[in-house]
Amino acid sequence: MIFIFLALVVIIWGIQRYRVKARRNLLLQQPLSSEHIKILENNVPLYTRLPNELRETLQGCINHFLDEKVFVGCDGVEITDEIRLVIAANACMLLVNREMKRFPGFETILVYPDTYVARQVSYDGLVEVHEHSARAGESWHRGPIVLSLTDVVQGSSNEHDGHNVVLHEFAHKLDEENGVMDGLPVLRESAHYKEWAEVLTREYDEFLKRVKRGKNKVIDEYGAVSAPEFFAVATESFFEKSKQMKKRLPELYQQLQIFYGLDPAEW
Ligand SMILES: [Zn+2]
Structure with missing residues (x-):
């Protein structure tokens, strides 16, 4: 009896898995409506820079993203198609030429109207410190x-200032795909980890020195945190x-080029 029950569980699980996969593949191949493409053209300049051959793939990623993620408006934000598409398009930019076309492990995206205050608890010895920081x-x-x-809107509309919160x-979500957020995401090939670690460690050290000397350009100084x-x-x-x-930090650029499978300097 128990064997029949287990067999049934395995069969149902298999059917469920097949359905999820089939639905995912369908969504990934489905283009966006012309109305939605218009929203991207008006609000996501990175989309208009993207080479034609990648646009369809991005549209499929966006379809799947919108199907999988739940958007929650907070403090009076009403979630519109425009908000969903702008967030999805910028996020999916990171996936467009990667094998895994999704962000696993979480479902919800909370959207606040403006910079919000987050409460943070840290420990200074035995003292619990409560801080409030704007984020x-x-x-x-x-x-x-x-x-x-x-x-989100400012980051998306200006595609040359190096600030894009989405x-x-x-990128943090890709970083934590292997369970830890440590600046070492899952790479395409295992042979590539040594080079990544060498280049990223060297580039981070150089970056910290430049920040200290007040000579930092290209990358936001916030990166000095960790x-x-x-x-x-x-x-x-x-x-x-x-x-x-690509010009000033070619080795770092090359690592990210391999990781994302993209060469945006040529777009
Ligand atoms: Zn961060």
């Missing part, structure tokens, strides 16, 4: 992404200051 976005480990709508927070933040701000610059990064 444009955050990514919870295995949990939701939180975004300020003002920063690219930043979703290696994961360095990876996230480097991702923002890779897409938004790609030409400068």
Whole structure:
């Protein structure tokens, strides 16, 4: 009896898995409506820079993203198609030429109207310290992404200033795919980890020295906080200051070029 029950469980699980996969493949191949493409053309300059051959893939990624993720408006934000598409398009930019066309491990995206105040608890010896800090976005480990709508719109509309909170927070999601957010995401090939570690460590050290000397350019100084933040701000610059990064920091650019499978400096 128990064997029949187990067999049934396995069969139902298999059917369910097949259905999810089939639905995912369908969504990934489906283009966006002309109305939605218009929204992207008007609000996401990175989309208009994207080479034609990648646009269809991006549209499929966006379809799947919108199907999988849940958007929650906070403090009076009403979630519109425009908000969903702008966030999805910027986030999916990171996936467009990667094998895994999704961000696993979380479902919810919380959208606040503006920079919001987050409560942070840290420990100074035995003393518990409560701090309040203003944030444009955050990514919870295995949990939701939180975004300020003002920063989403500004980040998306200016594609050359190196600030894009959506690219930043979703880069953290890729970073934590292997369970830890440490600036070392899952790479395409295992042979590539040694080179990544060498280049990223060297580039991070050089970056910290430049920040200290007040000579930093290209990458936001916020990256000095930690290696994961360095990876996230480097991702923002890779897409938004790609030409400068390729010229001034060619080795870092090359690692990100391999990781994302893209060469935005040539777009
Ligand atoms: Zn961050």
